[in-house]
Amino acid sequence: MVATFQEIIKSIENDIIGFRRYLHQNPELSTQEWNTSRFIQDQLKEYGIPFKAGYANTGVLGIIEGQQTGKTVALRADIDALPITEQTDHDFRSQTDGVMHACGHDAHTAMLLGAGYALNQRKSELAGTVLLVFQPAEENSPTGGAAQMMEDGVFDEYEPDVIYGQHVWPSLPVGEVGIRDQEMMGASDRFTITVKGKGGHASMPQDGNDAIIIANQIITSLQTIVSRNVNPIESAVVTVGSIHGGYAHNVIADKVTLEGTVRTYQPSVKEKVKQRFHSIVENVTEAFEGEVDITYLDGYPATINTPKWAEVARNSTQKILGPDSTPTVDPVLAGEDFSRFLHRYPGAFIWLGTQIDSKEDQMGLHNPGFMLNEKALSSGSAMLAQVASDTLVHLQEGETSE
Structure with missing residues (x-):
């Protein structure tokens, strides 16, 4: 009898946890993931999985x-990883000053290696x-x-018909997975x-422009x-997160950066x-x-799932974690580089x-105290393998029916 993906993953569960901990340390x-890239390549060799490397310098396929x-x-x-100094008490905490896997990419990499082993x-x-696809520079x-x-x-020789990404999600308990049919992230x-004004003495504001x-x-x-x-039933956020300006209590500032x-x-x-952003900034400044x-930088587009493949991922997840494992979740406005793949290929992003x-001690993503529950890693690997296998079956059935 052929072993299930869960059974195969169970046999290498310690490997997956070990991979995650090594990468976390x-x-x-x-753009600097050279050792991480070599580590991935070494594990793929050990598992007998062919690969190509060098995409975006450190990416591996x-x-x-x-x-x-x-x-x-x-x-x-x-x-x-992120430029964050880790503040956890793990015995495998980061050994690199000022750098931390505070967004779970160490776990993503480990789980994909495990899924690759099972699929192979x-x-x-x-x-x-x-x-x-082991992608660098998401942050x-x-x-x-x-x-x-x-x-x-990366897709010149093998072009995907469907693509999936997975992200650890600290607000969901182990055993639950968030999959939406459309918008996932913003x-x-x-x-x-x-802003440029005219500096001067604080006691003589008429001579300056604050x-x-x-x-x-x-x-x-x-x-x-x-x-x-913005229409109230639609979503948008405008946040000014940083203000720098001024010199002293008695000096009118000639420049402020937001x-x-x-x-x-x-x-x-x-x-x-x-x-509206440009119009407001320019006109307010002119008025004063x-x-x-x-400088306005267009960032990652919204991460929007393809409903068909979101449903396949949901069904695959339930095979691994049970019928109650995919609760309804709300989208978030955090950005994700996976959106660039979804703009070219159908697929789904999974939490x-x-x-x-x-x-009560759970810290969020990008927090120096962020931790994740390693009990989820084996099921995350099995789920990736299952969704890939099930998607190939759906693609084959669709081609046959046509």
């Missing part, structure tokens, strides 16, 4: 060809090809590594506003975009917010007789519940 920032002809499915994991063990049953917004991998030809634009006053009016006015220009982000789901809303420089046992 040895994190590397976006594992290739599992089934012994039956068919379509192609891709599974993606991101591999980079059952490749005689696969009707088609499964691609293992390097707005550039990212997905577009660069595709530009470098478009993530960034901006920098440099850049802080201008910046204050800009911040206040930007908040009207969401409240007065940095922030714009988050949306729908392209039409994104363009409306962007247009100042000058302004605006894997990884909440730690002491829920």
Whole structure:
């Protein structure tokens, strides 16, 4: 009797946890993932999985060809870490000062290696090809590594008919998975506003032009975009997250720099917010007789699932974790570079519940105290393998029916 994906994964569960812990101890920032890339390649060699490397410099593509002809499915994991100093008491905490896997990419990589092993063990049953996409620089917004991998030809020889990505999700308990039919995550634009006034003595404001006053009016006015220009049933966020300006208590500031982000789901809303953003910043500055420089960076587009493949992923998940494992979840406006793959290929993005046992101590993604529950890793690997296998079957059935 052929072993199930769960049974195969169970036999290497310690490997998967070990991979995750090694990567957690040895994190590397976006575009610098050289050791991580070599580690992935070494594990693929050990598992007997052919691969190609060098996409976006450190990206790796594992290739599992089934012994039956068919379509192609891709599974993606991101591999980079964040510039954060870890504040956990793990005995496998980061050994690199100022760098931490605070977004779970170490787990993503480990789980994809495990899924690759399981799929390779059952490749005689696969009707088609499964691609293992290990992507660098996901955290390097707005550039990212997905577009660069595709530009470098990662899918030139094997082009996916469907692609899936998975992300650990600390607000969901182990055993639950979030899969939406459409919007999962938002478009993530960034901006920098440099306001220029005229400096002077604080006691003689008539001789200067206070850049802080201008910046204050800009911040206040930007908040009207969401409240007065965006349809209330649609979603948008405009946040100014950083303000730098001024010299001393008795000096009128001649320059203030504001940095922030714009988050949306729908392209039409994104363009409306962007247009109003520029209009408000420019007109407010002009009204106060100042000058302004605006840098607006279009970031990752919204991550929007293909309903058909979201449903396949949901059914595959329930095979692994049971009928109650896919609760209804709300989308979030955090950005994700996987969206670039979904803009070119149909597929779905999945949230894997990884909440730690002491829920009250759970820190969120990108927090220096972030932790995840390693009990979820084996099921995450099995789920990836199952969804790839099931998708190939659906693709084959669709081709036959046509």
